[in-house]
Amino acid sequence: MSLFGEVIGNGRAVLAKSGSFTLFTLRLLQVTPKALRRWRLIVDQVYNTGALSLVIIMLSGLFVGMVLGLQGYDLLQRFGSTESLGVASGLALLKELGPVVTALLFAGRAGTALTSEIGLMGATDQLSAMEMMAVDPVRRVCAPRFLGGVIAMPLLAGIFSMVGIFGAQLVGVTLMGVDAGQFWSQMRGAVELKDVNQGILKSCVFGFACSAIAVYEGYHALPTAEGVGRATTRTVVSSSVAVLVLDYMLTAVLL
Amino acid sequence: MTQTRATEIGTGLFALLGFAALFFLVTQITNRSIAWNEQSYRLTARFDNVGGLKVGAPVSMGGVTIGRVEAIDFDSADYKAVARLKIQQRFAKIPNDSDVAIFTAGLLGGQYVGITPGGSETYFRDGDQIELTQSAVVLENLISKFLFDKAGQEGAKKSEGVAK
Numbered sequence: 211m212s213l214f215g216e217v218i219g220n221g222r223a224v225l226a227k228s229g230s231f232t233l234f235t236l237r238l239l240q241v242t243p244k245a246l247r248r249w250r251l252i253v254d255q256v257y258n259t260g261a262l263s264l265v266i267i268m269l270s271g272l273f274v275g276m277v278l279g280l281q282g283y284d285l286l287q288r289f290g291s292t293e294s295l296g297v298a299s300g301l302a303l304l305k306e307l308g309p310v311v312t313a314l315l316f317a318g319r320a321g322t323a324l325t326s327e328i329g330l331m332g333a334t335d336q337l338s339a340m341e342m343m344a345v346d347p348v349r350r351v352c353a354p355r356f357l358g359g360v361i362a363m364p365l366l367a368g369i370f371s372m373v374g375i376f377g378a379q380l381v382g383v384t385l386m387g388v389d390a391g392q393f394w395s396q397m398r399g400a401v402e403l404k405d406v407n408q409g410i411l412k413s414c415v416f417g418f419a420c421s422a423i424a425v426y427e428g429y430h431a432l433p434t435a436e437g438v439g440r441a442t443t444r445t446v447v448s449s450s451v452a453v454l455v456l457d458y459m460l461t462a463v464l465l
Numbered sequence: 466m467t468q469t470r471a472t473e474i475g476t477g478l479f480a481l482l483g484f485a486a487l488f489f490l491v492t493q494i495t496n497r498s499i500a501w502n503e504q505s506y507r508l509t510a511r512f513d514n515v516g517g518l519k520v521g522a523p524v525s526m527g528g529v530t531i532g533r534v535e536a537i538d539f540d541s542a543d544y545k546a547v548a549r550l551k552i553q554q555r556f557a558k559i560p561n562d563s564d565v566a567i568f569t570a571g572l573l574g575g576q577y578v579g580i581t582p583g584g585s586e587t588y589f590r591d592g593d594q595i596e597l598t599q600s601a602v603v604l605e606n607l608i609s610k611f612l613f614d615k616a617g618q619e620g621a622k623k624s625e626g627v628a629k
Contacts, residue, residue, distance in 0.1 A: 253472070253473065257472045257479070260483070261476055368487040402521065
């Protein structure tokens with residue numbers, strides 16, 4: 211009986227949570243046109259979420275690409291088709307690894323910063339003070355951060371994929387001796403604009419999801435040190451799961 | 466003031482790098498050279514079997530890619546596959562008795578449409594249909610044909626032996 215009650219209680223909590231998240235996202239979208247007018251705030255957030263994540267994104271992209279080059283070479287040389295390394299690593303980076311790994315890193319690097327910043331603003335009553343001054347905190351604090359994330363994510367994913375392809379080229383061509391001409395020409399022959407668009411679309415969706423989750427968790431964090439810490443953890447967990455689930459759904463639709 | 470300057474410069478650099486990366490991916494990694502060329506015309510070809518031909522596959526003449534397969538449709542009136550080919554305008558001088566066939570690039574490569582030029586003095590125009598077509602070679606058919614031939618020969622040998 212108690213187990214049954216717990217299941218029902220948890221079910222209700224999940225429903226309530228997803229409901230409040232949906233409402234909050236709708237509210238974010240509703241204030242977006244007004245927030246867009248104060249573009250300077252958004253530029254600041256693009257800097258915070260995007261430009262400051264650049265180093266980790268480029269470093270990760272380089273190493274993911276290099277691993278792809280190594281693994282891809284090892285796999286392809288069994289079939290005697292190492293010159294397809296360009297196609298394999300290019301498509302893998304553009305369609306999957308670029309958007310997904312960028313989104314996961316984004317959740318860890320920028321999402322947590324957003325959550326703890328907004329959560330701490332709540333804990334130190336800054337948000338209530340804004341409300342008192344008739345300033346909507348969702349519009350002034352949450353929306354610019356959300357939009358900054360949405361703008362930054364596709365750019366970060368593009369940089370990740372580009373650096374990754376150079377990483378794969380570095381290992382495949384320079385280290386393993388795949389012919390550079392074959393590497394690039396096969397890639398150009400097989401990769402279509404559709405594949406690039408698919409990656410960009412994915413990273414836009416991930417940017418939307420990650421930023422919305424981070425801002426939501428920060429805004430709804432309990433106003434205590436512990437509450438902010440928990441909210442930050444929840445941001446990483448929910449963003450990562452959301453990204454992977456959305457990735458499967460998007461791939462199934464777009465493929 | 467200096468703080469906002471630094472932020473703006475950082476954001477600008479980031480945005481520039483991001484768009485440069487996207488531009489690089491679109492132009493250097495994909496084969497956009499043909500799709501950007503707006504000057505093109507269309508030809509249709511009817512095949513008994515297009516095999517594994519895909520939309521977007523290259524159309525080549527003498528090994529040079531001159532266009533793409535734009536659409537593949539099925540005509541239920543005469544049970545033929547209709548491929549619409551989009552050819553670049555600068556390759557407009559294709560004799561109208563040229564024949565078209567579906568080839569496979571390498572043993573495992575994708576299929577493409579190859580045009581072998583004829584000797585006519587008049588050229589195809591936009592919307593024309595290529596009459597001389599040769600279907601894709603379906604590997605399974607070849608194998609089964611080969612096996613049937615082999616079995617037939619062996620059967621003939623056996624019956625010869627019985628007759629003796």
